[in-house]
Amino acid sequence: MPTPIKMPALSPTMEEGTLAKWLVKPGDTVSAGDIMAEIETDKATMEFEAVDEGTIASIEVEEGAEGVKVGTVIAMLAEEGEDVEEAAKAAPSGDEKPDEKQGAAEPEAKSEPAKAEPRESAEPARVAEDDGTKAPAAPKDDSGARIKASPLARRIAEQKGIDLSTLTGSGPNGRIVKADVEGAKPGAAPAKDTAAPAPAPAKAATQGGDLDAPYEAQKLNNVRKVIAKRLTEAKQTIPHIYLTVDVRLDALLKLRGELNKSLEADGVKLSVNDLLIKALARALQRVPACNVSFQGDELYQYTREDISVAVAAPSGLITPIIRDAGRKGLAQISTEMKELAGKAKDGKLQPHEYQGGTASLSNLGMFGTKQFDAVINPPQAMILAVGAGEQRPHVIDGALGVATVMSATGSFDHRAIDGADGAQLMEAFRQLCENPMGLVV
Template sequence: SDTMEEGTVATWLKKVGESVEEGDILAEIETDKATMEFESFQSGTLLHIGLNEGETAKVDSLLAIIGPEGTDVSNVAKNFKVSDSSSEAKETTSSAQKEEKKEAPKKEAPKTETKKEVKKTVDTSSSNGRIHASPLAKKMAEEKGINLSQLKGSGENGRIVKRDIENYTPAQAGTQIGKFVPTGQEDFDEVPNSNMRKAIAKNLAKSKFTAPHYYLNVEFDMENAMAFRVQYNSMPDTKISFNDMIVKACALALKQHPQVNSQWFDDRMQLNNHVHIGVAVAVPDGLLVPVVKFANEQSLPQIGSAVREFAGKARNKKLSLDEMEGSTFTISNLGMFGIESFTSIINQPNSAILSVGAIVAKPVVKNEQVVPGHTMKLTLACDHRTVDGATGAQFLQTLKGYIENPVTMLV
């Protein structure tokens, strides 16, 4: 990958001393985008492993040595000490974190201290069970129903005086009787950033702070789309989702609005005649965007089959680089999680990304009458360097025509 700076050995499929043929899979390497199978370019015996499973190193570090069986390669391996630095640093950091967590002082509950404070309060206002209070304070306390043993006197030698009765609030009694004592302690867990997570952070931060984003919000009537899907799925061996319909509709609309299907470069703007739509897929480490290529030429079932296959590969980290490159437009759908509307960060070098919300049952106005209906909110994030507001709005109008009248996608 042209963006890869370091990799992590996920699994070794060969052991030291085993024979290796050209084309054999040596190991699985976790890159910034996916876990890839690494093929051997040579035949021979695996003589040395430079990185153990779980260790990370920069590109061009020593991964393994292959050669004739019985060859001593210890001197060769010594020349690649640089590759060990990242793993050593990782071990040192991990060890330091464990020690820091182990030695972190626990917040002890001040039980003894609290008891002393209560005892001191009683001692200052009583002697042998006798409460020191002025006659006026005693009379006022009796009239107000205040228990003098709950007060701390502010007079001489802790004597309770008039102002103590006047300033007394019931909350003081609760405070003096017993303070809140936490039983837990402050702690946390640290999770090292994976290569994928670091790549996502780098690329999205670059997009957010270099591309001038703006957002267009729309709400589509989904009654016809829902009926269309039910009818379409009634055919044998056919199953399409609303997301498949949105991918197809976007692909057709992008053919009519190449400006939205464009890419920005410092010296030029590239208007793409082909439509490759990236579909965001959530995975444990972050987000992958497999690409449905020439989506405008594919049928709804073909799009559905491709998206399901890509989603499965993405969750198992088996997507190839070719399956994640070349998108001209991106769709992110959180409707299945009940999210009604949201905004997304543009997946550069694309000029726009469409955020798709959930279909919601709600009252709608049709023919000046309030009737039950279903709507869906969408948000188009655009790069203002390539897509002006009017251009983005016209694209959404075309998209609205396909979504609200899905039969037109089959014409």
């Protein structure tokens, strides 16, 4: 019996994805573990591996297709000894909802709260409800036979007013694919009882709506959509309280220089950010009341400091995690952070590398930003925002002098963390930065 290959849930929050690239074609033989496609999730572009062996009978969703629901059949796999052409015919019609044969769609999956231990594997994401953008029902020709066409081709044909019965498919077994429809001219179809819907008007790149300024519309990628959704939720539902301290960095910068000299032979070069990650983790050890998250009727108290670090990637902001940062050495933190940041910028982070975390750090100092308030990353209860270190007038041993000073602002979920506890954390962070030997013991 042919096996349908479905759009996988590659992260707990994934409801739909973009099929960025197919690495196989109909007729190719695959084995378990072979890379079949690249899929853009709500966090990164990830490789999709085969779990069974067989022959690719058909491709049901063309590469480049956006908004493909989790559970949608994207290809058909013929098992050993099966007829490939027959397996291709077994593909579900485009008017079926994802996982329709397995029962009604369940409610939308919700992301689980961060826990002290990372989840080794996530439950398969449940199928989200249809949003009205599915492909139209499979058309039929004059004899009543079903016209073979991919869901994407049917959707494009409906938008352009093209009669699929007038086209010749170039796909497997004469299947009509995206390229066939895009090359056809609208209006060439014979008249029907009901007129085909007019194509949606293109947005003019001249007037910016009420702003009355030239603009060009750009589609949001999956990462940007998730950022918008989660941060809107955070600002609407989490009562933020902000606490700022000024931190003298001279001793920390001196220690960094000495450590880098001693680590040069090992190829390790510590950044200021590496030391700040460690300082936040050690501060959470000293003030465990801030290493928590609000969970309705419960408060989760974490026993490990997993620090999510904001990284600017081409697709948008993402936060890889340094796990158990309070117990790791500075050299290990530095090595892990460089590796994670590189993978984040290449879109190659794996789910376990960015899911979870008990607190976050966002550093905009390298851009010259002096001070800012960051938005909490739920379900975490705090995030530390650090600005640039700069020469400022500062009281040193009772006398006015000049010192390298950095402003750091903690954003706290006031449902979980009282102002006094947040102030203790900020003071512990300041002391660790100004007396940095506590970061190397």
